[in-house]
Amino acid sequence: MIYREVGDFKTTYRDDGQTFPIHFDRMRYYVVLLVAFCVVPFIVNDYWTNAVLLPFLIYAIAAIGLNILTGYCGQVSLGTGGFMAVGAYACYKLMTSFPDLNIFFCVLLSGAITALVGMLFGLPSLRIKGFYLAVATLAAQFFLVWMFNKVSWFYNYSASGQINAPERTLLGYKITGAETSAPVTYLFCLVLVVILAIIARNLTRGHLGRSWMAIRDMDIAAEIIGVNPLKAKLTAFGISSFYIGVAGALLFSVYLGAVEVGEVFGIQKSFLVLFMIIIGGLGSIFGSFAGAAFMVLLPVLLKNVLVGMLGWPTDIATHLEFAIVGLLIVVFLILEPHGLAQLWRIIKEKLRLWPFPH
Amino acid sequence: MKMKTFTAIALAVTMAAPPAFADLVFPSLSYRTGPYAANGIPFADGYEDYFKLINARDGGIGGEMVKVIECETGYNTEKGVECYESTKGEGALVYQPLSTGITYQLIPKSAADGIPLHTMGYGRTSAANGKVFNTVFNYPANYWNGASAVVNHLLEINDGDIKGKTLALVYHNSAYGKEPIRTREELSKKHGFELTLLPVDHPGQEQKSQWLQIRREKPDYVTMWGWGVMNATAIQEAANIRYPMENFIGVWWSGSENDVKPVGDKADGYKALNFHGVGDDYPLYDDLKKYVYDEGNATGAGDQKGTVLYNRGMYAAMLAVEAAKKAQEIHGVSDITPQQMRDGMEALEITEDLMTELGMPGFGPSFKVSCENHGGPGLASVNQWDAKAGQWKQITDYSESDMDVIGALIEEDSAAYAKESNVEEACS
Numbered sequence: 001m002i003y004r005e006v007g008d009f010k011t012t013y014r015d016d017g018q019t020f021p022i023h024f025d026r027m028r029y030y031v032v033l034l035v036a037f038c039v040v041p042f043i044v045n046d047y048w049t050n051a052v053l054l055p056f057l058i059y060a061i062a063a064i065g066l067n068i069l070t071g072y073c074g075q076v077s078l079g080t081g082g083f084m085a086v087g088a089y090a091c092y093k094l095m096t097s098f099p100d101l102n103i104f105f106c107v108l109l110s111g112a113i114t115a116l117v118g119m120l121f122g123l124p125s126l127r128i129k130g131f132y133l134a135v136a137t138l139a140a141q142f143f144l145v146w147m148f149n150k151v152s153w154f155y156n157y158s159a160s161g162q163i164n165a166p167e168r169t170l171l172g173y174k175i176t177g178a179e180t181s182a183p184v185t186y187l188f189c190l191v192l193v194v195i196l197a198i199i200a201r202n203l204t205r206g207h208l209g210r211s212w213m214a215i216r217d218m219d220i221a222a223e224i225i226g227v228n229p230l231k232a233k234l235t236a237f238g239i240s241s242f243y244i245g246v247a248g249a250l251l252f253s254v255y256l257g258a259v260e261v262g263e264v265f266g267i268q269k270s271f272l273v274l275f276m277i278i279i280g281g282l283g284s285i286f287g288s289f290a291g292a293a294f295m296v297l298l299p300v301l302l303k304n305v306l307v308g309m310l311g312w313p314t315d316i317a318t319h320l321e322f323a324i325v326g327l328l329i330v331v332f333l334i335l336e337p338h339g340l341a342q343l344w345r346i347i348k349e350k351l352r353l354w355p356f357p358h
Numbered sequence: 359m360k361m362k363t364f365t366a367i368a369l370a371v372t373m374a375a376p377p378a379f380a381d382l383v384f385p386s387l388s389y390r391t392g393p394y395a396a397n398g399i400p401f402a403d404g405y406e407d408y409f410k411l412i413n414a415r416d417g418g419i420g421g422e423m424v425k426v427i428e429c430e431t432g433y434n435t436e437k438g439v440e441c442y443e444s445t446k447g448e449g450a451l452v453y454q455p456l457s458t459g460i461t462y463q464l465i466p467k468s469a470a471d472g473i474p475l476h477t478m479g480y481g482r483t484s485a486a487n488g489k490v491f492n493t494v495f496n497y498p499a500n501y502w503n504g505a506s507a508v509v510n511h512l513l514e515i516n517d518g519d520i521k522g523k524t525l526a527l528v529y530h531n532s533a534y535g536k537e538p539i540r541t542r543e544e545l546s547k548k549h550g551f552e553l554t555l556l557p558v559d560h561p562g563q564e565q566k567s568q569w570l571q572i573r574r575e576k577p578d579y580v581t582m583w584g585w586g587v588m589n590a591t592a593i594q595e596a597a598n599i600r601y602p603m604e605n606f607i608g609v610w611w612s613g614s615e616n617d618v619k620p621v622g623d624k625a626d627g628y629k630a631l632n633f634h635g636v637g638d639d640y641p642l643y644d645d646l647k648k649y650v651y652d653e654g655n656a657t658g659a660g661d662q663k664g665t666v667l668y669n670r671g672m673y674a675a676m677l678a679v680e681a682a683k684k685a686q687e688i689h690g691v692s693d694i695t696p697q698q699m700r701d702g703m704e705a706l707e708i709t710e711d712l713m714t715e716l717g718m719p720g721f722g723p724s725f726k727v728s729c730e731n732h733g734g735p736g737l738a739s740v741n742q743w744d745a746k747a748g749q750w751k752q753i754t755d756y757s758e759s760d761m762d763v764i765g766a767l768i769e770e771d772s773a774a775y776a777k778e779s780n781v782e783e784a785c786s
Contacts, residue, residue: 051440159540160533162462178466258462260533262560314430315390
């Protein structure tokens with residue numbers, strides 16, 4: 001019934017090639033955007049923005065970034081935390097060195113710097129694959145965190161090694177610093193998320209995305225049919241790192257405000273983002289959002305249920321939270337290895353046939 | 359979309375939690391899980407038990423019952439932010455996050471929301487300058503006092519001359535561990551000792567290479583800025599290389615029972631700083647037993663009483679309660695707001711008489727907070743671990759730290775913050 005192509009006639013190639021070819025799907029997408037832009041900003045408060053929405057949006061960008069590299073191009077990376085740190089520290093240096101620079105460009109430039117660093121660390125991928133590449137990116141993770149801890153130029157020689165985001169405004173609204181208002185920071189991140197997600201979606205549908213997927217599915221065959229592995233892998237590393245760098249910059253400047261590299265951008269962050277794309281679904285933009293939502297919301301939800309509603313001791317609730325999240329990851333990997341995105345695809349298939357399943 | 363369903367459920371859950379007003383709310387951002395739990399649990403227990411005592415014995419503060427909302431941070435800054443946001447709407451009066459990382463996050467938020475932050479013996483040291491950090495307090499002592507107190511202790515046992523001695527600093531490689539370095543460097547110039555820095559990465563279980571270096575270089579003294587599992591590991595490693603324990607001195611966060619007990623007899627003689635009393639030989643404990651423990655109300659497992667960190671949690675709660683009383687007195691209302699609480703903290707005066715009256719005679723130094731000085735007197739004592747008796751012994755009196763050096767550093771660092779965040783220096 002729902003999600004059917006029937007009656008949805010395409011008369012131009014342009015119509016035929018659009019992102020959401022099914023009319024209902026397209027409408028649903030516009031409704032989601034409408035709600036996100038026109039309804040949510042008016043109902044959010046500090047708690048909702050800072051505890052749920054900002055981390056969700058920021059991790060969604062990081063997950064899209066890693067998904068481009070791992071899900072679309074098949075290059076396993078454990079360096080996400082380190083690359084996010086590059087974004088955060090680049091943003092900090094830009095913010096403090098050029099106080100007049102608009103925060104929006106600051107964030108994008110941090111992404112660009114991270115892209116360069118990512119490409120540098122992506123060079124070994126031309127020679128090594130699979131597990132070995134994972135280990136090489138793991139080295140990047142540890143090296144970058146060590147470097148930001150060791151070289152005091154990166155944190156402007158502050159005594160504590162912390163970086164603090166100074167106050168910056170955009171069109172007169174405070175984006176970073178202490179006195180931000182919830183809807184403003186939310187909208188700032190939302191705009192970036194939407195732009196980046198649309199770009200990512202279109203990249204993966206185009207020439208570049210196809211060459212990434214060819215490399216992922218079989219690199220030798222891809223090379224034979226004329227895909228340049230150097231170009232494909234390095235663009236994947238560069239673009240992926242751009243997204244991850246933007247996420248790191250936002251995490252530092254808009255969300256946390258103060259960051260300490262070892263604690264925030266440690267190896268556990270790499271794993272967190274990797275879990276997001278595995279649970280959400282490798283090679284799917286929607287999956288990145290679903291995975292980020294799952295990993296950000298579930299602990300908050302469990303905490304609110306166990307501690308807020310049932311009144312359990314906080315330590316038991318936290319331990320249980322670990323156990324439940326861990327269990328769900330295992331269950332997902334066994335029952336639905338393609339993640340939440342695949343579940344969504346199945347639901348859509350079912351909905352097309354409903355109510356006549358045969 | 360899936361995400362919408364989750365959001366809807368989460369929304370329903372948060373909305374269902376009933377908001378509470380009438381009480382005085384003291385959130386406890388604790389950590390009972392993770393690599394720092396061994397140190398987080400006793401502090402959180404002590405903090406909450408004292409409030410339970412106040413409720414049971416005195417019927418609250420000035421007739422207002424106290425409500426403690428516990429929120430688990432796991433020493434993680436992101437969870438810390440979530441805890442802050444989720445509790446501030448309930449009328450939180452003061453935050454004590456027991457984490458330097460979370461403190462750095464909360465300093466700007468606390469200034470914006472007008473909710474005071476009390477970081478007792480941790481956090482950003484330059485917050486002692488109340489002209490810049492209006493809402494942040496770190497009385498009665500801060501890291502730089504600690505860094506100086508260790509050096510003073512060494513001066514004392516070496517008859518005032520430590521020129522040419524070597525001093526290693528084993529520190530947690532984070533904002534917390536890095537805080538004392540600048541003071542140490544200044545002091546090393548002043549007193550002519552050599553400083554070796556040995557960072558240990560989070561969580562601190564891996565210290566083989568650091569202790570190998572100590573074994574090779576044989577520094578005269580080793581000092582430690584550790585927390586959580588790092589402390590016990592370091593003391594164990596020191597025992598393994600047979601480093602003389604009496605030359606190994608920790609800051610007050612590296613001096614609890616949980617740090618030395620796992621090492622057993624070999625930890626005997628290890629020293630650590632402290633800024634309050636140890637043991638349970640205080641009249642207050644009789645009241646706690648009568649009103650809290652015997653009622654079956656002890657927080658957590660109830661096995662932490664009398665430990666160093668339990669006492670510290672209790673001390674933190676005591677200072678918060680006294681500040682609340684002060685605030686009630688200044689403003690003449692019993693149901694105080696966070697801003698009024700701030701005024702109470704700034705006017706806080708702890709005297710020997712007051713402590714005796716509270717059942718804690720000689721528990722801590724007497725001090726007075728003012729707008730210029732949010733850091734208190736910075737007095738610290740040295741404790742030594744007696745493994746046979748299983749007790750910490752206070753071996754020195756509370757002594758002054760080198761305020762000439764520290765005061766200048768505080769001015770410099772707070773001025774940098776004021777410039778960075780456009781804060782006007784002012785005393786209202």
